[in-house]
Structure formats: structure tokens, C-alpha cells
Amino acid sequence: MPRQVDHDERRRRLTEALLRIASTRGLRAVSMREIAAEAGVSLRVVQYYFTNKQALLESGLTELGARMDRRVKQRAAASGELTPRGVLAAVLGAILPFDEQSELDSMAWTAYYSAALTDPALAAVGVTLPNALEDFLTARLAAARQAGDIAPDRDPRTEVAGLLALANGLTSSVLSRQRSHAAATEIIDYYLDRLFGPAAT
Amino acid sequence: MPRQVDHDERRRRLTEALLRIASTRGLRAVSMREIAAEAGVSLRVVQYYFTNKQALLESGLTELGARMDRRVKQRAAASGELTPRGVLAAVLGAILPFDEQSELDSMAWTAYYSAALTDPALAAVGVTLPNALEDFLTARLAAARQAGDIAPDRDPRTEVAGLLALANGLTSSVLSRQRSHAAATEIIDYYLDRLFGPAAT
DNA sequence: CCGGAATGGATACAGTCGTATCCTAACAGC
DNA sequence: GCTGTTAGGATACGACTGTATCCATTCCGG
Numbered sequence: 001m002p003r004q005v006d007h008d009e010r011r012r013r014l015t016e017a018l019l020r021i022a023s024t025r026g027l028r029a030v031s032m033r034e035i036a037a038e039a040g041v042s043l044r045v046v047q048y049y050f051t052n053k054q055a056l057l058e059s060g061l062t063e064l065g066a067r068m069d070r071r072v073k074q075r076a077a078a079s080g081e082l083t084p085r086g087v088l089a090a091v092l093g094a095i096l097p098f099d100e101q102s103e104l105d106s107m108a109w110t111a112y113y114s115a116a117l118t119d120p121a122l123a124a125v126g127v128t129l130p131n132a133l134e135d136f137l138t139a140r141l142a143a144a145r146q147a148g149d150i151a152p153d154r155d156p157r158t159e160v161a162g163l164l165a166l167a168n169g170l171t172s173s174v175l176s177r178q179r180s181h182a183a184a185t186e187i188i189d190y191y192l193d194r195l196f197g198p199a200a201t
Numbered sequence: 202m203p204r205q206v207d208h209d210e211r212r213r214r215l216t217e218a219l220l221r222i223a224s225t226r227g228l229r230a231v232s233m234r235e236i237a238a239e240a241g242v243s244l245r246v247v248q249y250y251f252t253n254k255q256a257l258l259e260s261g262l263t264e265l266g267a268r269m270d271r272r273v274k275q276r277a278a279a280s281g282e283l284t285p286r287g288v289l290a291a292v293l294g295a296i297l298p299f300d301e302q303s304e305l306d307s308m309a310w311t312a313y314y315s316a317a318l319t320d321p322a323l324a325a326v327g328v329t330l331p332n333a334l335e336d337f338l339t340a341r342l343a344a345a346r347q348a349g350d351i352a353p354d355r356d357p358r359t360e361v362a363g364l365l366a367l368a369n370g371l372t373s374s375v376l377s378r379q380r381s382h383a384a385a386t387e388i389i390d391y392y393l394d395r396l397f398g399p400a401a402t
Numbered sequence: 403c404c405g406g407a408a409t410g411g412a413t414a415c416a417g418t419c420g421t422a423t424c425c426t427a428a429c430a431g432c
Numbered sequence: 433g434c435t436g437t438t439a440g441g442a443t444a445c446g447a448c449t450g451t452a453t454c455c456a457t458t459c460c461g462g
Contacts, residue, residue, distance in 0.1 A: 004460085005409070026319035028229055032450065044410050053450065107318050114315040117308050117376060118227035127377065161380065162388045165370030172369055175318060176328065179362065187363045194395060205430090206439070233420065245440050254420065 010049050011059065014039050018060045023104035027111040030057075058125050061112050065129040067105055068094070072133070084144035085196045088163065091137060092188050095167040097174055098181055106171055134160055150196060159195060166191060211250050212260065215240050219261045224305035228312040231258075259326050262313050266330040268306055269295070273334070285345035286397045289364065292338060293389050296368040298375055299382055307372055335361055351397060360396060367392060 017039035021030050032053060036043045050056040076090040097103035116122040141156035170184040218240035222231050233254060237244045251257040277291040298304035317323040342357035371385040 024319070026316065028316075029319070031448080033448085042411060044412080047451075048408095048410065110315045110318060113373065113377075114311045115227065115229075117311060118225070118230070123377065127379065130379065158388055158391055161374070161384070162367060162392060165374055165385075165388070166363060166367045167370070168373055169366030169368070169370035172314065173362075173366055176314075176324065178328065178331065183362070184366075187359055187366070190359055191363060232418075234418085243441060245442080248421075249438095249440065 007049060010045070012063075014041075014046055014049060014056070015059045015063045018056060019063060019105070019108050022060065022111050023108040027057075027108075027115055032056075054121065057115075058121060060108070061116075061122055061125045064105060064109055064112065065126070068109070068129060071102060084140055084149050085192055087140055088137065089188070089192060091133065092163060092167045092192075093185065095164075096171055096181060096184050096188070103175070106175055110172070110175065130164070134164055137164070154195065163188075163191065163195075208250060211246070213264075215242075215247060215250060215257070216260045216264050219257060220264060220306070220309050223261065223312050224309040228258075228309075228316055233257075255322065258316075259322060261309070262317075262323055262326045265306060265310055265313065266327075269310075269330060272303060285341055285350050286393060288341055289338065290389070290393060292334065293364060293368045293393075294386065296365075297372055297382060297385050297389070304376070307376055311373070311376065331365070335365055338365070355396065364389075364392065364396075 014035060017035050018030055021034055021038055032046050033043055035056070036046045039046070046056070050059070072091050072094040075094040076087060079086055079090045081087065081090070094102075097106040112122060112126060116126045137160045138156050141150070141154075141160055144150050145152060145154060145156060167188065170179065170187060173179040174181055174184050215236060218236050219231055222235055222239055233247050234244050236257070237247045240247070247257070251260065273292050273295040276295040277288060280287055280291045282288065282291070295303075298307040313323060313327060317327045338361045339357050342351070342355075342361055345351050346353060346355065346357060368389065371380065371388060374380040375382055375385050
């Protein structure tokens with residue numbers, strides 16, 4: 001076995017190059033040759049480490065999901081809050097684009113989302129994270145209701161679904177510069193106040 | 202002047218063909234030749250009535266906006282309610298995909314939205330309607346607050362922005378089959394109850 | 403030290419893309 | 433009826449696409 005190379009590392013570099021193109025110029029600008037150029041390698045190398053363009057695309061979406069997951073956990077840990085509201089605020093805040101990298105990732109995510117509407121393979125990869133997020137938050141909120149932190153007439157599943165949809169919609173408006181990040185955060189806080197009662201965070 | 206032809210009518214047919222492709226197979230499947238085939242004409246005809254592919258794309262987005270506008274007005278008129286809540290419910294209900302055609306249009310809209318993130322010309326066309334909608338609803342809600350229909354501590358602009366973002370986010374989840382139309386409507390009603398107080402519609 | 407697997411450079415292939423060009427009907431005004 | 437503009441059929445161009453193939457390295461295990 002000559003010239004052993006770390007395949008995972010190579011694939012990671014290529015996937016990152018793909019996401020860089022997708023987030024700045026859109027998925028339609030992603031081609032095997034463009035990825036090769038962006039990663040500074042030859043076309044053959046891209047072909048060598050990914051059998052297909054499809055496989056490459058799916059790898060990009062998987063990576064995007066992993067990044068979002070990392071951001072959520074990181075933010076939840078950083079805020080350090082263990083209150084239900086703290087968890088919700090951290091997760092929703094991690095969905096909104098809050099710095100340059102997360103904004104780029106959100107753009108790529110948006111491109112993938114619309115591609116998934118007409119590509120079942122991508123759709124299958126893409127639903128994993130949102131579903132996991134919704135289940136996780138629903139469980140947390142159900143526990144909070146048990147503990148009496150929120151009113152018993154609130155349905156945790158409906159609340160979480162609404163808040164997640166809200167965060168996604170706000171992300172869209174932030175990406176299209178209709179709204180600033182600060183304004184979006186304000187709206188989320190506004191709704192959290194409504195849910196938990198107006199408590200200072 | 203020989204063989205006079207209704208240019209607007211021809212362009213409309215081509216635009217509709219474009220949207221049919223975009224909503225079922227995505228914007229990336231839209232090509233001049235595909236549009237020609239879908240409309241049952243030759244490639245030359247498509248070129249003849251639209252100078253550019255770009256012009257064709259912009260025409261598609263304009264048409265999507267017009268359809269949405271029509272739907273909003275139609276639903277508002279059909280519900281016949283003049284109450285602030287009725288207007289809000291009608292508009293938000295018109296944003297959600299509620300039948301096959303509006304679902305197809307929502308898919309096309311999503312495709313356009315992500316394309317607009319990397320295409321300034323499309324972005325310019327696409328922001329018109331959402332902004333108009335937000336301004337219209339904000340004015341309505343401000344009037345409602347004046348009239349005492351909602352609590353005076355609610356900020357109309359924030360409320361409207363939140364509700365529109367919510368409707369957009371719910372549309373996404375309905376399109377990706379994460380949620381049914383009924384479930385999405387329920388969530389919207391839930392939030393409207395929160396805003397106006399639990400009144401029967 | 404050498405045969406063979408791992409890695410990747412160079413190039414080719416068959417399609418498809420947007421756009422441009424050439425040419426022929428069709429028909430209103432003179 | 434001739435003319436000139438309008439409407440479109442047919443075809444071509446060069447660029448780009450994903451994928452496949454051929455071939456030269458590199459270097460580990462025997």
C-alpha cells in the first residue's frame with residue numbers, strides 16, 4: 001500500500017469546498033470541476049474520493065447538519081442555563097444566523113432545502129436533524145410543564161412546532177436582509193415571554 | 202404587419218410552462234428547451250418572446266407574486282370578515298399551501314427564494330410582495346390597537362413580522378411533509394388566539 | 403529490490419446549456 | 433401584386449456538464 005492518505009480528511013476538505021461554493025454562489029454553481037478548483041486539487045481527485053456528484057451533495061448536507069448540531073450544543077453549553085427557557089432560547093438562537101459562518105451555512109441550508117423538495121435522496125438526509133430537534137425540545141417542554149414552569153394548558157408539541165417554524169421563517173428574512181439578527185432575536189424573545197411569562201433573561 | 206399575435210398571451214403561456222417545471226422538478230430543471238417542450242412550441246419561440254433566460258426567470262417570479270396577491274385578496278374577500286383577526290387569518294391562511302395549485306406555487310416560490318439569495322436581480326423582484334404584505338398588515342393591526350381590539354402593549358410591527366415568519370416557516374414544514382396543512386392552520390390559530398384573546402372565529 | 407496496489411494527472415466522451423444565425427412563410431399597407 | 437415587417441422552423445456554436453479511461457507515479461510488503 002503506497003502513499004497512504006487519510007480518506008476521511010480528503011473527503012472533509014472536498015465537502016467544505018462544496019459548501020463554500022454552495023453558500024456563496026448557490027447549489028447550481030456547484031460542479032465537480034468547481035469543487036476541485038476551490039479545494040485546489042484536480043478533477044480526478046474529486047472523482048476518486050466520491051463516486052458520484054450525488055454522493056458529494058449528500059455529504060454536504062450531512063456536514064451542514066453536523067455543524068448545526070454542533071452549534072446548538074455549543075450554544076446550549078455556553079449559556080449554561082438549565083432552565084427550559086434557557087434551553088429553548090439557546091436552540092432557537094443557534095438556528096438563526098448569528099455570525100458570518102452560520103449565515104453562510106444557513107444560505108447553503110436554504111439551497112439544500114429547496115433542492116430536497118425535488119430530490120428524495122436529499123430529503124431523506126435533510127429531515128433527520130429538524131425532527132431530532134423537534135423531539136428533543138418537545139420532551140424538554142413537556143417536562144417543564146410537569147414541573148409547573150409553564151401553564152398546563154399549553155401543548156408542548158404545538159408550542160415547539162410553532163417556535164421552530166418561527167425561527168426558520170425569521171432565518172429566511174434575516175438572510176434576505178429584510179430583518180437584522182437583533183430584530184429576529186427580539187421577536188423570538190417576545191414569543192418566549194409569551195410562553196413563560198415576562199421574565200428577565 | 203403580418204400574422205399579428207398577442208405577445209402578452211404568448212409570454213403568459215411560456216411563463217406558466219416555466220412555473221410548471223420549476224414547481225415539479227425544480228429551477229435547475231428549467232431550460233429554454235424544456236420550457237419550449239412544456240409549452241408545446243419550438244425553442245425559437247421561447248427565444249423570440251423573451252430576450253434572455255434571465256428575463257424569463259424574472260417573469261416567472263413576477264407571476265408567482267401576482268398569484269399570491271390574488272390568493273390573498275380572494276381569501277380575504279371570501280371570508281368576508283372585516284375584523285382585524287379575520288384579515289390576519291385570511292392572509293396567513295393564503296400564505297400556507299392549502300390546495301394542489303397553491304402547494305405547487307409554494308414549491309416554486311421556495312426555489313426562487315433560494316435562487317434569489319445568490320441572484321440580486323431576482324432578489325429585487327422577490328422582496329416587493331412580502332414587504333407590501335408586511336406593511337399592509339402592520340397598518341391594519343395598528344388600527345386594531347387604536348380601536349382597542351388588542352392590548353395596547355403589543356407592538357404591531359413585531360407581531361406582524363412574527364406571524365409572517367411563522368407562516369413562512371410553517372409553509373416549509375408543510376411542503377416537506379413534516380406537518381399537515383391542518384396542523385399548520387391549528388398553530389396559526391393558536392398564535393392568533395394568543396394575540397386577540399381566545400375568541401371563536 | 404521488485405511486483406502490485408494506491409493515488410492522481412491528462413484527456414476524452416456524449417450530452418446539454420444559452421445564444422446566435424439563416425431562412426422561409428405569412429400577411430398588412432401601398 | 434409587390435414589398436417589407438413579423439413570426440417561427442432548423443441548425444450551429446462554443447462552453448460546460450458528469451463520467452470514464454488511460455497512464456504515470458509512489459511506496460509498502462514480500
